[in-house]
Amino acid sequence: MSRRIILLEDGWAFMEQGITKLKRILEGLPEPQFSSQEYMHLYTTIYDMCTQTPRPNDSTPNDYSEQLYDKYRGAFENYIATTVLPSIEDKYNEFMLRELVNQWVNHKVMIKWLSRFFHYLDRFFIPRRNLPTLHQVGMNCFRDLVYRVVHEKARKAIIFLIDEEREGKQIDRALLKNVLGIFVEMGMDRYEEDFEAEMVKESGAYYSRKASSWIEEDSCPDYMIKAEESLKKEKERVTHYLDSSTETKLIEIVQQKLLVAHANQLLEKENSGCRVLLRDDKVEDLSRMFSLYCNITKGLDPVSNMFKQHITSEGMALIQQAEDAAASKQIGHEQVLMTKIMGLHDKYMAYVTDCFENRTLFHKALKEAFEVFCNKSVAGCSSAELLASFCDNILKKGGGSEKLSDEAIEETLEKVVKLLAYIDDKDLFAEFYRKKLARRLLFDRSANDEHERSILSKLKQQCGGQFTSKMEGMVTDLTLARENQAGFEEYLRENSVAHPGIDLNVTVLTTGFWPSYRSSDLRLPQEMVKCVEAFKGYYATKTKHRKLTWIYSLGTCHINGKFDQKPIELIVSTYQAAVLVLFNGSARMSYSEIMAQLNLTHDDLGRLLHSLSCGKYKILIKDPNTKTNSHSDQYFEFNSKFTDRMRRIKIPLPPSDERKKVVEDVDKDRKYAIDAALVRIMKSRKVLGHQQLVSECVEMLSRMFKPDIRAIKKRIEDLITRDYLERDSENPNVFKYLA
Template sequence: MDQEKKIIEFDQGWADMQKGISKLKRLLAGEEETPFSTREYMMLYTTIYNMCIQKGAHDYSEQLYNKYKETLDEYITSTVLPSLREKNDKFMLRELVQRWLNHKVMVKWLIRFFHYLDRYFISRRSLPALNVVGMTCFRDLVYEEVHAKVKDIVLALIDKEREGEQIDRALMKNVLSIFVEIGMGEMNCYQNDFEVYLLQETTTYYSRKAAKWIEEYTCPDYLLKSEECLKKEADRVYNYLQLTTETKLIEKVQHELLAVYVTQLLENEHSGIKVLFRDEKVDDISRIYLLYNKIPQGLELVANVFKQHVTVEGTAFVQQAEDAASKQASNAPGGHEQVLIPKIIELHDKYMIYLNSCFQSHSLLYKALKEAFEVFCNKTVNGSPSAEILASYADHILRKGGSEKLGDEAIEETLEKIAKLLGYLIDKDVFAEFYRKKLTRRLLFDRTTNDDHERSILSKLKQQCGAPFTSKMEGMVTDVVLAKENQASFNEYLRNNPDVHPGVDFTATVLTTGFWPSYKSLDIILPTELVKCVEVFKGFYETKTKHRKLTWIHSLGTCHLNGKFKPKQIELIVSIYQAAVLLLFNESDRLSYSEIVAQLNLTHEDTVRLLHSLSCAKYKILNKEPSSKSISQSDTFEFNPKFTDKLRRIKVPLPPVDDRKKVVEDVDKDRRYAIDATVVRVMKSRKVLSHQQLISETVEQLSRMFKPDIKAIKKRIEELITREYMERDPDQPTMFRYLA
């Protein structure tokens, strides 16, 4: 039978443990002492083991667990705290780091000695593990006493480093790791006892610096300084702060250096964004984007300043055009679009380069540029709406003689840019109507430079505004091609039927009514020569089709007359109406105003305009009595045989008609149809809709082409109710129902 194991009394066992603990303290203090041998370690471990497995009252597990904590508390109180209390500044930090390392070593060895407690006693009782107790002792006795002072010392050193002094970064890293480790897996100690104060100090520091630098530095230098500071703060995080601090720290620096002073910086009259654009400082503009792109709402601040700057620059061009047009004292649009639109195109090119290269095509900056252009691209110049000005410029580029200096490639580029500017116009339908009027003249009077360019701009406009926008214009271009083929057939018809030849060279252009603008056609009594031409063509056309009716638009026709004057014969290029007046004088030498009116069946207004062009304007083909610069109903007229000119062929112009009024009327009419169609389309898809929703959806759909007037929409809704396309709900007057 084995002899029963000898009981170890607590005092005896603890006395043996004390010898080992004392040796551990001497080793930590750096005194001359041999390291623990395996035999010594096993002896101490076994002592604890035996004291814990004894039965009944001799199981000293609980007392040993308490002694473990007492040992650490006593060592900290007697040795660690006094050594820390007598030191300051970085010396205190070094002492703290050393004491923390020693404490971790001590806990490590004691856990080895007391290991049996961790394995059984602690787990059964659900008590804190030995490692946790070790950390808690240091936290409660050391950390709680010194962390505020340590934090102040660390912040003071960071301040010195920011001012250019060198500090011991390794020491800083070790000190701040204590704040992390003491949290035992949580970051609350680091965050609450250090980070929050670091962020406050950072805000104060950079707020002070920014206020000073904004007065001292130019915008580019200030931004360079800010960029440098941000790099240094990121470097600081990398070297000794926690990575979780980086975002918060950088945000504080960005706010104080960049967000607070954004307007002052970018609007600085000597070095701000205006000057940077003027001097083409690409690197500095790129730096603005890169710095502000990292700030919450930072780019919104930049976009606002950018938008204001571009708006001011573009508006200045419009004002210059307005001033120049006022000096000319002319209400005709001719001229200023040839200066204004190229300037706006150049401005757009310039800022698109910045947008793509410096602002990396960011949507916020693109939106700012768009909104800026929408401001000044929708202004009027001397009474001409922007849509008319842009259409006139397109006409100038596409018309013969308008772009002689430009090659095909340059014309294509310009047409592309015109289409882009159209995107900024609110009233795209007004542009379309003016453009159509000018396209008519180019096509019918053979003034277009190149059919390919005409088709090219239409494809660009279609891309910008959709197929319905260009469908009529594309029809016009096709019509002219077909009309030329038709004319060839007519010429062939005349050759085959010489007996019907009218006796004069005659060209008729057949067009499709729906594609072309509407024109006023007078019920004029045509000269017999022209009547015969009309009849011959009518006979030819009826051989081709019986289902189409020809309506003659004489206002668009031209006539070449041989004027037999005494000095020399001159070919006169005149309108059909002017020709009708002049041909009367083949039969009569002298005619009164009332006789001319009676023979031609013209209104007073039209007669005055025609007679003025032939007797009072540049070319006085008719003599008027009495002689004056205006036409009166008592005037008489006779052919002027002495008329001459240095040219052998002259075009006799008619006084210009204000097309603008007609365009506005046509657009208003088209808008009524567009509103009707949109309201019906919305109601058809939704069946039942409130008044507010119907207005809102109608506005949204129409705004792609023009800015609709709410009153006009309401008026059209009432009209559609009358015409029984829709009805009001009898129980809810603000609700509408679609009537199929």
């Protein structure tokens, strides 16, 4: 049995009844919901109108798929024109937005139901013709007929509400989320072009006005609090109703208007800017400043520059204080300076760690600042010498470490090594430190062997094994020297004939490890010669391949002085002891006789006699009857009437200028280091331009010292004369290596 043919007019009239009912339901009018029979009837009507076959002998087409597709679109267009647009266009601001959302919700429900009624078209007709789906048709109708008409009006209303919220008023965030959802569903390009671009622009204008007001009225910390709160609220705005893709653009414009545009004015505020915050230790405000500027390209540059300048000025103030203290001859100003610099480093390293989140930029600023004042001299003393003296004071007996715990000393040594990293002349520090280490070791002045080894370990880690190799050798030498001394004492016990009758301690050192000391041709008195010969005899039993060179300037002697009132033990140098022992055989001697017997120079003997006759302890007295000022005609007598309340006294020698010798030794070593670096570079490169050779040489040596460019040029010329290098015949600024 064939189905009844449904004509287009009849079928559409029935469908319109169903569409009308749907509209009434959407508008909230009293209307019962679709029953399953009604739904099936509507669906079947469309199905039949699309699948019915023509009657015999009837050429009229009965497949109305195309016409129904057009009428589907027409139903939406009619509904929008008669119901949707009129209901939206007569409302404004928030009310208009609510109506827009309401109509959008209804429209999507209408698409859902009509798509079901016309579902056959989606399954067969639309795919064959490659047409937009029913859902797309419905969406396009809303976009073309509603969205394009009202989006500008909606955008203005949204921006108005956002500004209201920024001013502290309560708004319906859910409403904005729903409205902006319409923009997004129309396509992200529509959201960006029709809403986001204008909203971001308006936001920039809003915060530009705010910034102009706040920068005049508020202190730097207050301004930053407001900026921080504004950024936080803008991020919340994105979370609650803006699309997540808007966050980057919105935050950038707010940062630009609040932070970048007024950066200099804000950071340099007279009574509350960055320098003031650093001066007053406003850690919380500095942390806020960092967090605000850290995500802005080069935003932290001015902050790090001010940080660097502030540290530099504080460091230079400490240097000036030390200069003033030195000028007024205050004792221990060097120790005070180093302690204060370490405290300064601790303070601002904590800023880098806590306020500036260990950002490399601030580590660099701290380093550059400390390099400025850590390389300043104080009262003619280089920073390298001052730091070496500070270490000496910490590590020697009776120094600054007596009241410190082992942990505190270790912590201080750690700080010393950190400071050394900022000093250019590390080789100069090494030489001064080595000199002082030698005195501590040789004269038993080191407070603790463990601390000595600890700082060497730290220095090795910081500057490399070559830096500490000689110092480590010195410490090892002392251990071997103690074993040698024990062996010597055992030797004397077994060979009583060889015993010189005087207690003798000898420290055997390895020449390459220790600082260079001047060895003189001092002619020892016979009593002291016996001691030397006794040890030589012992040492010959141990090795035949090593030669002993005696450094009398490092020796110490304990002599019993027999004075009229009481005997006193005198602690003197080997040279002083040699002079005094001469007076065992003669109570009165001339300057010339002493010089001849001891084979000393005028300079050496002058210092010795001055220490024994003109200082605090006058063991010798100059004959007052001497008529001439000539040294050679002066006579000295043993002062038998000398006395002192102490039973043991140390007679110091006038200090010699060690500093000059250390600097000269380091300058000499630097020449060799520059030569070696130049040859090493040229050996690997064969041909190199002058500028590049100099820069590579500076880079290679900068770990130990900052070489002077003029010195490098001199060494290049010297290497040319010694046939290590030659100039290129065509370009004199190019050098060639000569194998």
